[in-house]
Amino acid sequence: MTPLRQQMIDAMQQRGFSQRTHKSYLASVRSLARYFHQSPDQLHVDQIQNYFVYLVKERGLCGASCRLHLNGIRFLYLQVLHWSQFDIPIQYPKRAQKIPELLTRQEVKQIIDACDNHKHRTMLLTCYGCGLRVSELVALKIQHIDGERNLLRVEQGKGAKDRAVVLPAMLLKALRQYWLSYHPKHWLFPNSNTPKCHLSITTVQKLFKRAKNDTGIQKVGGIHSLRHAYATHQLENGLAIHKLQHQLGHTNLQSTLRYVHWVPDYLQGNVIFSDLVDQLEVGHE
Numbered sequence: 001m002t003p004l005r006q007q008m009i010d011a012m013q014q015r016g017f018s019q020r021t022h023k024s025y026l027a028s029v030r031s032l033a034r035y036f037h038q039s040p041d042q043l044h045v046d047q048i049q050n051y052f053v054y055l056v057k058e059r060g061l062c063g064a065s066c067r068l069h070l071n072g073i074r075f076l077y078l079q080v081l082h083w084s085q086f087d088i089p090i091q092y093p094k095r096a097q098k099i100p101e102l103l104t105r106q107e108v109k110q111i112i113d114a115c116d117n118h119k120h121r122t123m124l125l126t127c128y129g130c131g132l133r134v135s136e137l138v139a140l141k142i143q144h145i146d147g148e149r150n151l152l153r154v155e156q157g158k159g160a161k162d163r164a165v166v167l168p169a170m171l172l173k174a175l176r177q178y179w180l181s182y183h184p185k186h187w188l189f190p191n192s193n194t195p196k197c198h199l200s201i202t203t204v205q206k207l208f209k210r211a212k213n214d215t216g217i218q219k220v221g222g223i224h225s226l227r228h229a230y231a232t233h234q235l236e237n238g239l240a241i242h243k244l245q246h247q248l249g250h251t252n253l254q255s256t257l258r259y260v261h262w263v264p265d266y267l268q269g270n271v272i273f274s275d276l277v278d279q280l281e282v283g284h285e
Contacts, residue, residue: 011080028072052090101219103229109280114211122178123189129171129277131230134223138198140188165247170278231259238269
């Protein structure tokens with residue numbers, strides 16, 4: 001390991017960055033070094049600008065992918081090497097503003113019901129019922145379930161923040177039935193081959209994709225579609241935007257407000273929270 005790489009790792013650890021961020025930032029810097037066959041601390045600003053021209057024109061990366069590279073590279077030069085001259089605009093395509101192909105309640109039910117495996121079905125039901133990110137879903141532990149107060153503890157979500165989200169009564173019932181069948185001891189959804197570890201994010205993403213394919217639903221989107229569906233369905237039922245913000249774990253309200261644009265007829269009401277899991281069952285008996 002080079003001293004520069006170790007310095008970057010140390011700087012990320014000091015800031016409490018997640019392992020996913022570590023991996024992403026290091027990959028971005030490694031790609032830059034390989035392109036020029038030089039250590040990044042030997043490069044000039046104009047070379048870095050030319051590198052982003054290469055990413056766009058030759059590799060055909062979109063704006064979102066370029067931003068991932070830029071985040072890691074900016075961290076290296078600004079926070080590790082302390083290059084004040086690096087803090088200049090880097091040109092890359094703007095992120096396209098698109099409304100995702102939102103899942104209806106019927107489609108969510110079809111996808112969840114397509115899982116024959118009780119564990120997998122409960123996992124997708126939990127993801128939708130609480131509006132979780134997949135990284136938060138796989139990291140759930142038995143002790144995170146507070147059945148008395150109907151709360152689910154999410155530890156170290158995005159931005160290294162803990163939060164407690166509302167746990168719908170019907171989802172709590174489903175989780176209790178799941179526990180009676182599997183008796184997980186630590187992780188709520190452990191790896192079957194290695195019970196001391198939880199399921200990987202990739203595994204859950206593949207499970208969702210397979211279930212969606214089995215239904216014949218053609219809408220674009222992975223398991224994050226369940227989180228989008230949760231947010232829009234809560235808003236359709238009149239949930240206040242600031243309550244949704246907390247449930248989703250958004251630091252910035254603007255991140256939550258985008259869902260309002262996806263629900264044109266949104267009327268904020270006095271609804272505390274809707275039990276979307278119960279509505280799946282009631283609406284399609």
